[in-house]
Amino acid sequence: MVTIADVARHAGVSSSTVSYVLSGKRAISAETKRRVESSVQELGYHPNAGARALAARRSHIVALMVPLRTDVYVPVMMEIAIAVTTAARQHGYDVLLITNDEGPAGVRRIGASGLADGLILMDVELDDQRIPVLQSRGIQAALIGLPDDPGGLSCVDHDFAEAGALCADHLADLGHREVAFIGYGTGVYTRHAGYAERTLTGFGERAEQRGLRFVHRPCDGTYESTAGTLARILADRPETTGFVVQNEGAIGPLLTLLRSSGRIVPEDASVIALCQAQLAEQFAPRLTSVTGSAQELGRVAVEQIMRRITAAGAGERPVDERVLLTPELTVRASTGPAPRTGSQN
Amino acid sequence: MVTIADVARHAGVSSSTVSYVLSGKRAISAETKRRVESSVQELGYHPNAGARALAARRSHIVALMVPLRTDVYVPVMMEIAIAVTTAARQHGYDVLLITNDEGPAGVRRIGASGLADGLILMDVELDDQRIPVLQSRGIQAALIGLPDDPGGLSCVDHDFAEAGALCADHLADLGHREVAFIGYGTGVYTRHAGYAERTLTGFGERAEQRGLRFVHRPCDGTYESTAGTLARILADRPETTGFVVQNEGAIGPLLTLLRSSGRIVPEDASVIALCQAQLAEQFAPRLTSVTGSAQELGRVAVEQIMRRITAAGAGERPVDERVLLTPELTVRASTGPAPRTGSQN
DNA sequence: TCGAAGTGTCGAAGCGCTTAAACAGATGTC
DNA sequence: GACATCTGTTTAAGCGCTTCGACACTTCGA
Structure with a gap:
C-alpha cells in the first residue's frame, strides 16, 4: 500500500507538502508541485479514504436513499441514481446506496457515523418521516420530491402541476371536450406521493379553466386493471376522446384495449403519456408525451x-433551495383533433 | 458527536472494553456487556466510519459497479442492486455505487484507497478488462456474469445455456418444428456479452437435438426493429410457429405484430419470453417465460x-467459487400445441 | 501451597491523513 | 540596516477507532 509518506519521500518533501499539493489549500511552488504530482503518478498513489475522512472530518461520500417499492417506474429511478453517481464523481464524491426500508433510523446511522457528508433522498412523501431526523441532527440533505414542509432542506422536483396542465392544454387545443386521466394505483394516492397528487391537481385545474369535462381513475398498471379502468370510463362517459396516462404500466394495455374496442389512435382517441421520451417512442403509434429529465433531477x-x-x-448556514424543473410536451403521433361526430362504439 | 470515549465514560469502563463489546473479539462479562450496551443505546452511539476503517483496515463497504449502458433491461439491474444492498446490510456492510465508465481505473481507485473491502462487478463481459486489474492488485471481487477466464475470482450467473435449452424443449414438447429466436441487438453480440451468447448456444444445441429447425435474429427492441425482424422471419420461414424472445423491449411489439398478421397466440403461434415473471404477467395473454431470480444473483x-x-x-487464500443459478420455465397462456395445418397467412 | 492456565479489563501505540503553528528565506519599506 | 511582510515548507498534534500486550484476579491441578 502506497501512503502519503511514500510519495513525500519519493518527491523529497514532507508529507504535509504532498497534502497541500493535493488539496490546493496552500500555495506551493510550481517546481515542488510538479515533482509531487509526478511522484503521485509514478507510485499510483490514492489517499486512504478512512484516514482522510478521519482527519478532515469529511468522507467525500454522499448517500442516496432509494425506494424499495416498485410502484414507481424503475428505469426512472435508475436513471436518477446513475445521474447522481456521475455528477457526484465530478465533485470528487462517491455515492453510497441505501434503501428506504432503513427509514429514519438509516438516516440517523449515516449521520452519526460520518459515513456520508450528506444525503439525497428519493421518493420523498408529502409528510416524510425522515425529514425531522435530518433537521434535528443537522444532517445535510437534498430531497428529490417536494414535501409539504421542506423546512430548511433543499429540494428539487419536476413541476408535476405544470405537467398535468400541459396535458389539459394540449387536449383542449385539439378540441377535445371529454377527457380521462388514468393515474397510479390507489396506494400511491393514499400514501400522499407528491408527484401523483400534484399532477392530478395541475391537470384538473387547467382542465376546468379550459372547459374540459374530465374523470380521474386510479389504475395499478396491470392489463386487467387497465381493462377495468377503461371499461368504466367508457361506460360512464362514452363521449371521452382524450386520455392522459400517468402509470407507465398501463400504457401498453391501454393502446391494445383502445384498438380492440375499435378506436383508432389518434383519429378516434388521443393519448398523452406522462413518461420518459424513450418509452413514448417505443409504442405504435409513437406517443405524445410530457416528460421531465430524470438526469437533470x-x-x-x-x-x-x-x-x-x-x-x-x-x-456558514446552507441556503435551502427549491427548484422545480419545467416539463416538456412533445407532440408525436398519438394525439390529434377531436373527432367531429360523437362516440363510435 | 458521541465517541467511543463518551460511551466508555458513561458505562464506567475503558474505551477498549467498549470496542470489544461491540466487536465480540474478546470475552466480556455479562454485566459489563449489559452496561456498555445500554450506554450505547442511551447515547445513540454509532462508531465513526472513517476511524474504524483506518484502525481496522476494513471499511465495511463493498462497491457495486453497474453498467451505464441501457441495452440490458433496467429493472433487472435495479433489482440486483437492491438485493445486493439489502444482503450487504445484513452483514453490516454498506454499498458504494460506481459506474462502469470509470472502467479499470475505477477498480484501481477503489482498491488503492481502501474505500471498499471488495467489489461486485455487474455485466461482466467474456473478456473483461477489469479482471486483470483485480487479479494483479489482489482486490477481492465477485462477478455477476461468467467471463471466459475468472482466474481466481468468484462468479455467479444465471445458467443461460440451460434457459435457452428449456425454451427449445418446451417448444419441441408441444410439437413445434420451426422456431425463431429473437435475440438482442447485434451490439450485444459483438461485445461478447456472455448471457446473449450462452442463451443462444444453449437454445441452438437443444433445438438441434430435438430436431427443431430454427433461425436466430438479432433485434434491438424498438417497434420498427421488431417489425422488420418478424417480417424477415415470416418471409424466410413461413412455417414458423414458435417464438423465443430474449429482448424485453421486443415482447410488446411482437405480440401486437403477430395479432395484426392474423396470428392468434397461442393457437397459431407460441411465444416464450426470457424475462422476469412480473413482466411476463403484464401482457395479454400472459406469457410463458423462462426466468432466473435477479435477487438471488x-x-x-x-x-x-x-x-x-x-x-x-x-x-487465508479466498476460494474462487463458481455458481450457476438454474432458471425456471413457467407455462402460462402464450404457448400451446403446434397448429396441425401449415401456415395461416 | 504453589505455579500454570484462564478470564476480564485496561493502557497505549498506531492506522494514514489534515492542518494549525512555527519557521526559514526572500522581498519590500522606510 | 532594521523591521515587517510574504512565500513556501516543515513539524507535530491530533482525528476516533482497533488491537497488542500487560495486568489483576480467579480457578485448577499437582
Missing part, C-alpha cells in the same frame, strides 16, 4: 448537496 | 464477496 440534487456541504464546512 | 454475489473478505482478513 439527479444532477441538480447533487449540486444542491455539494453547495450545502461546502457551506456547512465553512461554518 | 445479488444475494449470492454478496455471500461470495463476504466469504472472500473474511478469508483475506484472516490471511
Whole structure:
C-alpha cells in the first residue's frame, strides 16, 4: 500500500507538502508541485479514504436513499441514481446506496457515523418521516420530491402541476371536450406521493379553466386493471376522446384495449403519456408525451448537496433551495383533433 | 458527536472494553456487556466510519459497479442492486455505487484507497478488462456474469445455456418444428456479452437435438426493429410457429405484430419470453417465460464477496467459487400445441 | 501451597491523513 | 540596516477507532 509518506519521500518533501499539493489549500511552488504530482503518478498513489475522512472530518461520500417499492417506474429511478453517481464523481464524491426500508433510523446511522457528508433522498412523501431526523441532527440533505414542509432542506422536483396542465392544454387545443386521466394505483394516492397528487391537481385545474369535462381513475398498471379502468370510463362517459396516462404500466394495455374496442389512435382517441421520451417512442403509434429529465433531477440534487456541504464546512448556514424543473410536451403521433361526430362504439 | 470515549465514560469502563463489546473479539462479562450496551443505546452511539476503517483496515463497504449502458433491461439491474444492498446490510456492510465508465481505473481507485473491502462487478463481459486489474492488485471481487477466464475470482450467473435449452424443449414438447429466436441487438453480440451468447448456444444445441429447425435474429427492441425482424422471419420461414424472445423491449411489439398478421397466440403461434415473471404477467395473454431470480444473483454475489473478505482478513487464500443459478420455465397462456395445418397467412 | 492456565479489563501505540503553528528565506519599506 | 511582510515548507498534534500486550484476579491441578 502506497501512503502519503511514500510519495513525500519519493518527491523529497514532507508529507504535509504532498497534502497541500493535493488539496490546493496552500500555495506551493510550481517546481515542488510538479515533482509531487509526478511522484503521485509514478507510485499510483490514492489517499486512504478512512484516514482522510478521519482527519478532515469529511468522507467525500454522499448517500442516496432509494425506494424499495416498485410502484414507481424503475428505469426512472435508475436513471436518477446513475445521474447522481456521475455528477457526484465530478465533485470528487462517491455515492453510497441505501434503501428506504432503513427509514429514519438509516438516516440517523449515516449521520452519526460520518459515513456520508450528506444525503439525497428519493421518493420523498408529502409528510416524510425522515425529514425531522435530518433537521434535528443537522444532517445535510437534498430531497428529490417536494414535501409539504421542506423546512430548511433543499429540494428539487419536476413541476408535476405544470405537467398535468400541459396535458389539459394540449387536449383542449385539439378540441377535445371529454377527457380521462388514468393515474397510479390507489396506494400511491393514499400514501400522499407528491408527484401523483400534484399532477392530478395541475391537470384538473387547467382542465376546468379550459372547459374540459374530465374523470380521474386510479389504475395499478396491470392489463386487467387497465381493462377495468377503461371499461368504466367508457361506460360512464362514452363521449371521452382524450386520455392522459400517468402509470407507465398501463400504457401498453391501454393502446391494445383502445384498438380492440375499435378506436383508432389518434383519429378516434388521443393519448398523452406522462413518461420518459424513450418509452413514448417505443409504442405504435409513437406517443405524445410530457416528460421531465430524470438526469437533470439527479444532477441538480447533487449540486444542491455539494453547495450545502461546502457551506456547512465553512461554518456558514446552507441556503435551502427549491427548484422545480419545467416539463416538456412533445407532440408525436398519438394525439390529434377531436373527432367531429360523437362516440363510435 | 458521541465517541467511543463518551460511551466508555458513561458505562464506567475503558474505551477498549467498549470496542470489544461491540466487536465480540474478546470475552466480556455479562454485566459489563449489559452496561456498555445500554450506554450505547442511551447515547445513540454509532462508531465513526472513517476511524474504524483506518484502525481496522476494513471499511465495511463493498462497491457495486453497474453498467451505464441501457441495452440490458433496467429493472433487472435495479433489482440486483437492491438485493445486493439489502444482503450487504445484513452483514453490516454498506454499498458504494460506481459506474462502469470509470472502467479499470475505477477498480484501481477503489482498491488503492481502501474505500471498499471488495467489489461486485455487474455485466461482466467474456473478456473483461477489469479482471486483470483485480487479479494483479489482489482486490477481492465477485462477478455477476461468467467471463471466459475468472482466474481466481468468484462468479455467479444465471445458467443461460440451460434457459435457452428449456425454451427449445418446451417448444419441441408441444410439437413445434420451426422456431425463431429473437435475440438482442447485434451490439450485444459483438461485445461478447456472455448471457446473449450462452442463451443462444444453449437454445441452438437443444433445438438441434430435438430436431427443431430454427433461425436466430438479432433485434434491438424498438417497434420498427421488431417489425422488420418478424417480417424477415415470416418471409424466410413461413412455417414458423414458435417464438423465443430474449429482448424485453421486443415482447410488446411482437405480440401486437403477430395479432395484426392474423396470428392468434397461442393457437397459431407460441411465444416464450426470457424475462422476469412480473413482466411476463403484464401482457395479454400472459406469457410463458423462462426466468432466473435477479435477487438471488445479488444475494449470492454478496455471500461470495463476504466469504472472500473474511478469508483475506484472516490471511487465508479466498476460494474462487463458481455458481450457476438454474432458471425456471413457467407455462402460462402464450404457448400451446403446434397448429396441425401449415401456415395461416 | 504453589505455579500454570484462564478470564476480564485496561493502557497505549498506531492506522494514514489534515492542518494549525512555527519557521526559514526572500522581498519590500522606510 | 532594521523591521515587517510574504512565500513556501516543515513539524507535530491530533482525528476516533482497533488491537497488542500487560495486568489483576480467579480457578485448577499437582
